[in-house]
Amino acid sequence: MIEVSDVSMKFNLYKEKVNSIKEYFIKVLQGKMSYEEFWAIKEVSFTVNKGEIFGIIGYNGAGKSTLLKLVSGIMKPTVGSVKINGSIAPLIELGAGFDPELSARENIYLNGAVLGYSKQYMDKKFNEIIAFSELESFVDIAVKNYSSGMYARLGFSIATSIQPDILIVDEILSVGDVKFQEKSLNRIKQMIDQGTTVVLVTHNIDQVKSMCNRVMWLQNGCIRRIGSPEEVVNEFLKEG
CATH class of the missing domain: 3.40.50.300 (P-loop containing nucleotide triphosphate hydrolases)
Incomplete structure (x- = not known):
C-alpha cells in the first residue's frame, strides 16, 4: 500500500x-x-x-x-x-487550499475541483459536508471571517467526505x-x-x-x- x-x-x-x-x-x-x-x-x-x-x-x-x-x-x-x-487523502494543514475571499460554498467546489471531483459529485456531497462542519448559518459568508475552529472544521469535513x-x-x-x-x-x-x-x-x-x-x-x-x-x-x- x-x-x-x-x-x-x-x-x-x-x-x-x-x-x-x-x-x-x-x-x-x-x-x-x-x-x-x-x-x-x-x-x-x-x-x-x-x-x-x-x-x-x-x-x-x-x-x-x-x-x-x-x-x-x-x-x-x-x-x-x-x-x-x-x-490518498491527506489531512495536513486543514484549509490550506482555501481562498479566504470566497464563501464556504465556493471553497467546497473549489477544493473538489482541485481534488479532481466533478461538480455533480460535489453537489451530492455538499449538504453532508455543511452538516458535519456545523456551518449551516455561515455557508455563504467569506471564510476570512471564520474563526480558526470554523476554518478547520470545514477543512476536515471536505477532506473526509470521500472514502x-x-x-x-x-x-x-x-x-x-x-x-x-x-x-x-x-x-x-x-x-x-x-x-x-x-x-x-x-x-x-x-x-x-x-x-x-x-x-x-x-x-x-x-x-x-x-x-x-x-x-x-x-x-x-x-x-x-
Whole structure:
C-alpha cells in the first residue's frame, strides 16, 4: 500500500535576509545568497500494509510532518522513492487550499475541483459536508471571517467526505471544540472500519496505543525504532 525506500529530504536554509523577491533574485544572480544544508529526513525506509493503522511519534522537529508531506506527494524527496498504491487523502494543514475571499460554498467546489471531483459529485456531497462542519448559518459568508475552529472544521469535513484507500492524519484530531473532536475521531474510526489504511502523527500517546497496529519513532529525521505500540511508546517515554 505504502512503500518508502531510502528517503532523504534536504532543505537549503539561507543565511541572508531579503525584503522582497526582487532582492532575492538579485542576490542569487550576484552569488551573494549563502545557505546551510539541512536534512530533515535521513535514509528513512518503511512499508505500511493495506488496512493497517501506522503511527509516527517523535518530538517537535523530528521530521514527522515533512515525512507525511513526502508520503502524501505534496513534496518530492531529495533522495529515494515513495510508492503509493491507491487513492490518498491527506489531512495536513486543514484549509490550506482555501481562498479566504470566497464563501464556504465556493471553497467546497473549489477544493473538489482541485481534488479532481466533478461538480455533480460535489453537489451530492455538499449538504453532508455543511452538516458535519456545523456551518449551516455561515455557508455563504467569506471564510476570512471564520474563526480558526470554523476554518478547520470545514477543512476536515471536505477532506473526509470521500472514502480514500489511504488517510494521512497530522495532528488534526484536535480541531474544533471537544464535541467536534469526538465527532472527528468517530468519523476516522468509521473510515478505518471500512478498510482505509491510516498513517497517523500525533502527540497523544493514548491514541497511538489504542488505535495503531505498529508505531515508528522518528528522531532527528532518522528512524529510531519500529514495532508494537506498547514497546515503542514505552521506550520513547522512558528516554524522554
